[in-house]
Every structure is written in structure tokens, then in C-alpha cells.
Amino acid sequence: xxxxNPNQKDSAHYLNLLxxxxxxxxxxxINDQQIEMPDTGDDSAENQxxxxxxEEIVKNYLERKREIERAIKWTKENGSICAxxxxxxxxxxxxxxxxxxxxxxxxxxxxxxxx
Ligand SMILES: [Zn+2]
Numbered sequence: 001x002x003x004x005n006p007n008q009k010d011s012a013h014y015l016n017l018l019x020x021x022x023x024x025x026x027x028x029x030i031n032d033q034q035i036e037m038p039d040t041g042d043d044s045a046e047n048q049x050x051x052x053x054x055e056e057i058v059k060n061y062l063e064r065k066r067e068i069e070r071a072i073k074w075t076k077e078n079g080s081i082c083a084x085x086x087x088x089x090x091x092x093x094x095x096x097x098x099x100x101x102x103x104x105x106x107x108x109x110x111x112x113x114x115x
Contacts, residue, residue, distance in 0.1 A: 010080040010091065015072060017098040022068045025061050032058060064099075071099040074115050082106055083113050 032054070080089050082103035089103050102110040 010088075010094070011075050014080055014094055014098045015075055018068050018072050018075070021098070022065065022072070025065050025068070029058065029061055029065075032061075067099045070113075070115055071101050074101045083115065084109055 074083060078086075080094060081087060082089050082105075083101045084106040085103060087103055089100060093100050093104050093107070100107070100110060101113065101115070
């Protein structure tokens with residue numbers, strides 16, 4: 001059975017998910033850079049709004065990319081354990097967000113952890 005090291009199997013599973021998502025984001029970012037905004041010299045509010053929306057999308061991608069890279073690094077070095085208390089991260093929590101590196105009890109601290 002997996003009782004010897006239940007974490008090992010989880011780690012590989014979540015690393016797969018994380019690496020897949022990272023690849024998707026990198027592709028999305030590349031595609032995004034290829035979209036040329038038509039330079040019509042139009043500084044209308046509408047145009048500005050579209051640019052703001054695009055910037056927001058890219059910002060979100062980059063933020064998520066950082067989270068994923070952090071989770072990959074953490075998981076490779078430590079397995080699927082909480083970065084605060086070092087107990088196994090609940091499966092339901094990681095299923096909901098594979099980039100989580102804290103258990104449910106420490107979810108509020110997840111954003112602030114630097115590794
Ligand atoms: Zn914890």
C-alpha cells in the first residue's frame with residue numbers, strides 16, 4: 001500500500017498538474033504578446049479600457065505563474081506538506097488549488113510565504 005509514503009504519490013500528481021498549468025500560462029502569455037493592438041492614435045477612453053483589461057489579464061497570468069513556480073519548487077523539495085506546520089496538505093485543498101503550499105488551517109498565510 002501507499003502507507004509508507006503517501007505523500008510521494010500526491011506530489012507527483014500535483015507536480016503534473018502544476019507543470020501543465022504552467023505550460024498553459026506560458027503559451028497564453030506568448031499568444032498575448034503576439035496580439036498587436038491596432039495603433040490608431042486613438043486615445044479614447046474605450047481604447048484605454050481595452051489596454052487596461054489586457055494589462056490586467058497579463059498581470060494575473062504572471063501572478064499565477066509565480067504561485068505555480070513556487071509550488072513546484074516547494075513540492076519537489078518537500079512533498080505535499082504545509083509550509084507552515086509541515087503536516088500533509090489536505091487532498092481536497094490541493095485538488096481545489098494544486099498551487100497551495102499550506103494546509104487548510106494555514107490557508108491565510110499561503111500568500112505571504114516566501115520560499
Ligand atoms: Zn499547516
